[in-house]
Amino acid sequence: MSFPFLPLVTGESQGLLDALNRIGPVIISSEKSAPALAPTSADHPYLIFQSTTNPVDLDHLVQLLNEGIEKLILPLSWAKEAIGVIPAERLVVLLDGANVSAVSDSIRNGVSGVLLKTASLDLDFVTSISQFFAGSPIYVLSTSSALPALSTVRQLQGIGANLVLPEDQLTLGPSSDTHLNVTDVYLASVVSDRKDGLFPTIVSTETGHSLGLVYSSRESVNESIVSGKGVYQSRKHGLWRKGETSGATQDVVSIRLDCDCDSLEFRVVQHGAGFCHLNRQSCFGEASGLPALENVLSSRLQNAPEGSYTHRLFNDPALLRSKIMEEADELCTAETREEVAFEAADLLYFALTKCTAAGVTIADIEKSLELKSKRITRRPGNAKPQFVTKEKTTAAPAPSNPAPPTSGIISMSTYDLATSSPEQYSLLLRRPVLNSNQMIDNVKPIVNEVRDRGDQALLDFTAKFDRVKIDYTVIFPPFAPETMVMDSKVRDAINVAYSNIWKFHKAQTSNSVLTVETMPGVKCSRFARPITRVGLYIPGGTAILPSTALMLGIPAQVAGCKEIVFATPPRSDGSISPEVMYVAKLVGATAILKAGGAQAVAALAYGTETVPKVDKIFGPGNQWVTAAKMLVQNDTDALVSIDMPAGPSEVLVIADKTSNPAFVASDLLSQAEHGVDSQVVLVAVDLTEEHLSEIEAEVNKQALLLERVDIVRVSISKSNIVKVATVDEGIAFSNDYAPEHLILHLENASEKVSQIDNAGSIFVGPYTPESCGDYASGTNHTLPTNGYARQFSGVNTLSFQKHITSQEITEEGLGGLGPYVVTLADCEGLQAHANAVRIRLSTMSS
Template sequence: MTSLATPVLALLDGVRPAEEEKQLLAVLSRAAPLLIPQQALKGIAQSLPASLSYAVLLSSPADTSAACDALDAGAEAVVASANDAPQLLQSGVPASRLILHVDARTSTSLPELADNGVAGALVTLPEGLSASDAQTGALVAQFREALDSKQNGRPVFVEVASAEVPTLDDVARLSQLGASLVVKTSQLDLVKEDKAQSKQGTLDLVGALVSPLKSDRADGLFPTTVVASSLGTSLGLVYSSRQSIRESLLTGSAVYQSRTRGLWRKGESSGATQEVVRLRFDCDTDAVEFTVRQRKGAQHQGFCHLTERQGCFGPLAGLAALESTLVSRKESAPKGSYTARLFSDPALLSAKIREEAAELVEAKDEDSQHVAFEAADLLYFALARCVRAGVSLEDVERSLDAKAKKVSRRKGDAKPQFIQEETKKDVSTIASAPAAPSAAAAAAPSFHMTSYKLEDVDDKQRTELLKRPSIKTEAVMDLCRPILKSVKERGDEALLELTAKFDGAKLDSPVLRPPFATPDVLAKIKPEVKVAIDQAYKNIYAFHLAQKKTGGNIAASQAAGGKGAELQAQTGEREDDAVLEMETMPGVVCRRFARPIQRVGLYVPGGTAVLPSTALMLGVPAQVARCPTIVLATPPRKDGSIAPEVLYVADRVGASCVLKAGGAQAVGAMAYGTAKVPKVDKIVGPGNQFVTAAKMLVQNDTDALVSIDMPAGPSEVLVIADESSDPDFVASDLLSQAEHGPDSQVILVGIALTPEQLGRIEYALDRQARVLPRCETVRKAIEKSLTIIVPDRAEAMRWSNDYAPEHLIIQAAEPEEMARGVINAGSIFVGPWSPESCGDYASGTNHTLPTYGLARQYSGVSTSTFEKNITSQSLTADGLRLLGPHVVHLAECEELEAHANAVRLRLARLAQATSSAAK
């Protein structure tokens, strides 16, 4: 938040007389930010100047809705305690818009929070410590290092605990250290003359703002660049003094310092005055930047006093020049001219905007000049529309900035009348576009994967390329701990509060009970979707039931004499339960058999998303394993409802209840149990970083006594391709993974691909990506993606096994043969007709798979995920006679006499029986 990083942060702490407050806010809007307590925001929001940068100091405990509302309304950031940070982050407040309010002792834990991307820190000094103390300097340095402020500009604000009014020296001292001083607005004074005294008990605001300035010139002046408020166009270079800056800030009119004539009040004689929008200092505080807006009504609108042009460096160009021309033409265009028609005929202008938008959409991506040509036409008519309505480029930029500050986003889909025809075009474009790129398109595709040749990669670089991006697990765990503690201690009450904060849903009860597939629910599901769910259920059930039948090695049981039926009678095993049974030596029979985990929790991500596929992948194997209690947790929508498709799956898999909650709070409810949520013994399912961190925490909590399926990271795919691969197929598989999220990992391993062959794949990738609804998400994932060209099939498989991908797609010659060489992978998709999408939805295999390289030691979810295996042994008397002496010797070796004695007693009894029988 570099816009907040100025020498002074003004803290609103009381109401001044209306006119005095208005003047103070005007000065702050030109040079310094304001910190507004949450309770004061409502009363002052309407009177804030549009250009004022401000942050909101949240009350504690933080209200997430109020935080989001403040950011949506235009606040640069919200300031909250470290304790409130977890719920704010989970509720959608970006870390980059969150300033932590901490005391001096918090610096030790700040690096983890800084790694999470927080915007800065507001530090309250210990009682008795002033801004000028040496200890304060050490603390500021510590916090700046923790935030890496030198690299990224994250501000450190310092609040002095005492009620004493700070001095200009305090401000300058902290500014020199790289921090800003928090000063209450009741302590600020607007002094008109430089070096004049402020009122008793106040601080000269302008003096404080300019106190860090230093000049290396003999005359003490500061080089000053002047830029236009619209598009930041440079107008010229002048000089400023402390007094000219003071006048500019206090009056709002640009005042500079002439090296020969003294104060230069711009436009005083010509009328070409300038309104000061913003004043900033450069990084080493020896130069100044004025952002100005030329006031209307002057004889001429130029800045340059020699040429009367708009800028000293020559005429405007680009959009700024076009805006100036259109404004001039609107006022004086010749009657009957085309421009005059545009302004006088709304229907013509509207038609031209639609025409040019259509032509831009239809322009071919590979013809960059044509795209630029059509975009220029559209911008011309769009700007004419703005000028006709009296809207400037600055107004448009202000609107863009306001939209960028919003954290509550609309879904962003196009209106039905625009999307229907375009969808048809897009699908046909993907299917029918040529496979070979033009020379221009192949040379510089917009969606481009960084490419390496294995022969050019040394061992150190290979290790780096095989790494995944670092996940700051500890920092996320720190955010989850208070959430889990709250659910553990307060149960349903905490669960309902957290669901309201994080999911925006106010519920009467956190759970739904069966039946779930009510007529109302079924009526909301498209018939074709219901049929698809039914087919997916059938395939997944069949494959996971087969795992149960073969998981215990029936062949071994039959080879041991077929005694499985005997155990089935004793234990109630079903015919489809596999039992491993074998006689390890005469009279010694060992068995291994599965039992369902009694209570399981299934986490299905949701909220705005609809993920019946994940509900199937978790619910079906739990049903096949015959788990008696199945809790399906999924975040509710804003209205408290659950996607009907997910409810239908919950009904099909026999869920005991549906928990309407997400995130760490859902994990906590299942791990510890509440009055309404059954406690579970194992939690299974994917989720975001908060879900993963919460799962890892509860599995290590002895109060929870719960296990999890596996840790999780971003989704990933590795595609192996060679000269026989279809470029469109390869590209589509890479993109199907990239659209999961910007942190998705996408790897292409090309076997001896030539630049031309690789170019065809990249062209197909670029062409397909451009028409995807999640185009920008895909772009971010592809930017971090990797292509590695290897010389042969053996090296391709070696790279894949070293990487251990979640999804491995083999689109190369003899794919089945290559698949035999796989050692590490979550799931393999073999051949050109096996897209990953089939495994994700309906082929029968499970799509909950190990990521982040964990395929080296973890399997994907299966029927056995919901079972534990029990072993048994039964020995006959003859078996004990044979085995017993060996056991005694081993027990004696380990000096465990009780163990040895348990066998000796029995052997002695058998010996006595034998002796008696002999007599």
Template sequence: MAFPLLPLLAPSSIASTPDLSIVGYTLIGPLLNSEDVAITQKYISKNFGLVEFSVQVTSDIEIDDIIALLDAGVDTVFPETGEQATALLEIGVPGSRVVFPGEDYDDVNGVYVSSTAAKTELATKLSKSVLPDGTGNKKLYVTFTSPPTLEQVKQTVALPAIPIIPAESLTTDSASSAGKLSVASIFSSALNTDRSDGYFSTLVVDTQGVALGLVYSSEESIAAAIKSRAGVYQSRKRGLWFKGATSGAVQTLVRLELDCDGDCIKFVVQQAGKGFCHLDTTTCFGKSGGVMALERTLASRLKNSPAGSYTRRLFSDEKLLSAKIMEEAEELTTAKTKGEVAWEFADLLYFGMTKAVQAGVSWTDVERNLDSKAKKITRRRGDAKQKWIDAATKTEEAPEKPTGRIQLTRVDVSEISASELTDLLRRPAQKNANIMNLVGPIVEAVRTRGDAALLEFTAKFEKAKLDSPVLKAPFSPELMELDQETKDAIDLSFENVRKFHAGQLESAPLVVETVPGVVCSRFSRPIESVGLYVPGGTAVLPSTALMLGVPALVAGCKNIVVASPPRSDGTLTPEVVYVAHKVGAAAIVLAGGAQAVAAMAYGTESVPKVNKILGPGNQFVTAAKMLVQNDTSALVSIDMPAGPSEVLVVADKKANPAFVASDLLSQAEHGVDSQVILIGVDLNEVELQAIEDEVHEQAMRLPRVDIVRGAIAHSRTFQVKTVEEAIALSNKYAPEHLILQLENASKYVDLVQHAGSVFVGAWSPESCGDYSSGTNHTLPTYGYATVYSGVNTHSFMKHLTSQELTPEGLKKIGGAVVRLATVEGLDAHGNAVRVRLEHLAKEQ
């Protein structure tokens, strides 16, 4: 419900009329001619969004001019004649934007009439016909033939009706005087409350409608708020409360509104300072999110982001920001699924808001423009410009492949600051903002609905309609039919991986006598049930099945479950089935993504529950793994967080440019979010150019060149002077794969502190570790090599400890145990030793 008063502004006195925007809406009129129309349009354009404007037009105003006013943002029109009102409705103006003169009309916003201001006359003439039950969306507006008294206005409000009063007859003072009616008194006359103290519940919101808190108002506080244009409320303990008077978190009052039955007030304010709540949060309901939170963050970063940071680059590099906006807009146009559209729209909104903040445009300004567009009556055809129609047509028919040189960006480390180097070493930003919001419902659906949900998600994401989500061992031979060459390659790789991982087994338990008579031991046991996630997507990865399945077999896991997304026909690649068969897997889950992780974590009617989930995957897989690990009801662990694949190559003058380029490209082809880094040690322009030429030429011959191009776009070459400097830089980056293409490379391995796996020398390509050398290729990415190891035999095992004490051993350490237990206040702990020592003393 709007303010129970409609101020009337004459076009001729707009500039000199006191600001009454606090009432939320204003009637301008009567408009007599085209000059009045022009003045009104200009005034509305300047103030749109702060006030809802209506216009009162005479019969001399053309229908086209009225339409132009509605297009400019006028909310409702008060025509002088019924014929005008009918004409507007007939040409398509919504009835919600027309107020009919003089009598009820079924399809319009309401009616307005002129009255002598006698309540009984109004009640008799209008209440029964216009507002028969005193409710509904239709409004009754009343003008007066002579200046009304405050009591007459209050009688009008009580009908209920909305009085129309010339603005010059109103005052924001707390009381009426000198022929001016108090706005505060009129507003209060529409209120009612059943509280014993007479206070009114008051909801405080910002200009975007976000609730800041719930307070109380009185007639006195309302008058003070209107007079001061500030947030003034009624404290139940301290009297009038001027918000922010002590904290500085003041409020500018934008407008007042009522709820539908007049027992709750809404204060629309602009909040300054830390926030509304005394706990220094934006709202009393905790932190706000969404677009408003984004706007605040970007505004802060505009002022405070460090030089060289990504956000600072966006604000300072006009071309970069424009390119990102166009890039995200294009990605939004090609998004298909609900999740993709939400994701890409959020990206576009982020970069769009960055440009808005840079230009000093607030989200409120954007909303005003949206509201303005929504009020337009005249509709555009909606056609796109021809160049964009042509671009969309090309994309739909045959997308143009990117062209141009494929080249890493060069960075001379000696020419940048430490903070700039840190910023350049950051991986491509992962879109984590809403990932858990997307993954959470999937995991929950599988947890609660089991196989049914798993089959639905497989049909949705993999386009495969299955009768069962699981293949049980033994697997049918026709599911793993392979040519002999492929089988031989898998068998050789299987044996090498088995040898290396078997070598990691402990030959005997660790036994240590810490003092005479106290023997401590440590021994391993396999994890009974493990889930192995083997990605599908853009590449078939039987090698991942090997790298996970073989150490699980070596460790002695009793139950091995493989999960991998099926092809659209419902089958798996035979290579994966063959590896699952060789490692003794009990089942293969025909699913990918978060749904596969959830199925193995909780178990379903068909999928066995596992104790640990291992394996790489996209962001959805990683998010799901982390989510289920943190759910105590799942009781499942994971191997490590994982991100896109990456490689860092350190190359000196002796390195073969073709070798270096091939190693970089071997990881770049994994996905557009992969990153490859080259650190060139004292390379001159000719040597750098030779590597860059090889990168481009080899990439252009690859089937996955488009993926490579995307990865190389955010990859870099760092130029340094020494090997020691190069490896220090590598340790800071902590790559998944580190390749040392150096003369006498082995002597530098001791300098490496952080890497998933190291490939030493020119003849040790990363590809060998991926498949057949024997080491594991499931490695920590995204910098996690600083704290995580790659998958190994012990990833599938747990360690137990034991201790065995003789009486003599207990005597040697018993006193220390009792003392420390006493210090910690755990008397029962100490007593367990004390009773034994006393028993031994009695035996002596």
């Protein structure tokens, strides 16, 4: 915080509250478990709950944050439930001095501060609390009725703590034995390096554009806080009430201290000609950019010449509306950097004209943006139907990305191949569109930063993207036992999965040497060698994935890779999940990189001071990870390859009349929960309407019971049911689709496997759920998506090996083979090639 205290107020003393709003957020106390509405008498207040009589209502707490509450201060019991639901930066935990010891690391890392209620202001005790919550604000509220000394405010500020004062201890009048003046407390820690004791003060507009430099005193600051008017200290004439004679008055919006507590910033609404004595808005010259445009438009609104274009815009709403729509369309079609800047400028001009006509300022727009940025819940963000680009086809509606429903029945779209046109058939094969070129452009600066700045870039990006501050980037073995503590059932499950996956992948090793004598005396061989150094990316976004660590680590171990480097995003406390740590130990990982995203891929590709460079990168990830993998594999400086292109998870289920609706629905949902961009397809083979309805009912019923129902609702809404007449027709469609996962709910399903040409992995029969392949049956779950099953295999042991060929030719063999080689070399005009054989043949003949 930029000021040394926060008042704890009820909002009853409006004059005091108005003054306090000018110097920072206030704490509004609520004795109720869920006030009916967010307080509106304070600007972005902190809301403190001190009673836990009723159960915590998390939905209502989120609503309060959406309505503009800056932070929630919750008792320990409520904070435990709110962590993970409410972002840490919006959450402060309320602690009594007696229950500080009950705070775990998860609570410490799940909040952005602590409000400590204590009977005495013991600086040593507060210091220890501040050290435990290192980097987070500490607010201290004394439960003693004794009035604290201003020196205590300074001492607390000196150790990074903020004193919280109840409303009944504050006054706008002079300090006394029972009350402290608000300004005295606010300026308690402010120092001046000037002989006259004045504070340099920057005066700026609401939007932060500088108006001028002045000086303030305690008296002038006090009058500004109380009156809400701009009052400063003239070095020659004493108190300077801005605009008292010129009429160019100021309304104070906020007063802030700088980081060193030796200067002030006043943000004001300037009235009249301007701040400068030269009748300009700013002492530093005329306004420029958007503020200048706003000034011009405000002036034109009052006195634009009759017949001028701006006058027409202000007086013809239809014309202004048309111009805004026209410029928005031109901006959407702009491609080059120059075109985008040109069209955006035009759109801003017309949009600001609309705002000026409605009395809306840039400051109003910024306030709206700020309020929106504080919302915890978000709208889906889809375009309204009239602005959605339509596919140019005369066929029935084809698969697209409609606005996902937020309520109602969770259902898929249905299409019948018998009535589908060739164009619609192609659309049914299409995956969600990813702009790979755009994503590569997005990740390139990140990759370049890591390549150039190494570990420091990794630390910076981890703090920025994962919101975790870590001191080091890599963990090396031996791994500490305490980092692998987990539920015994989870450990047993990992052990079973490890055994099965190891057995299956061990059977795939290619250790034998292939030798073929192609003609007498000419032996050709092929043998396998492990890739020396491999990087394994383990996602850690919406779910912990020790299964991916198993699927990548085991074949690397079986293949004999000498260096196995895990890369996975750290948790909020900077640690790696114990499940992933345990798998790293099982597979013999030689290093664990605590980073995710494009920055992790770059570190693996180029290496850093501590991160080992690898030769091949494996693993799934979001579109940032995928784009980074594609970028580095094409950089000759990196000399790294990747496993395969990757996209969102997908499953295709072929079901006939023998299928169990509940089984089919569960298989569809098992992939739909991965993410909103996941796609699932049900190929219904001659199913009756009743049977199909049962499957759809099961999808809705089971989905509503899932914790990730909001994700499922979106992904299912973009997924399809394809009706076909025969099994052969369904398999033909599947081969064209080339799914990542293919599940066969068919009569005599095992007999149909021979017809499958394109699939990442096949799951045969009603008792083979895709989940088993994902975790523990033995096959690998890192599979080709986006139709790449036509060209790529899933990850396997051979993915971690390379094959080297050799040949050994005897003198007899060269005598028989050599003349043919000479002939072909001469044919191609490569004389040195031919000579290498001729010289040997000549020696042999002599």
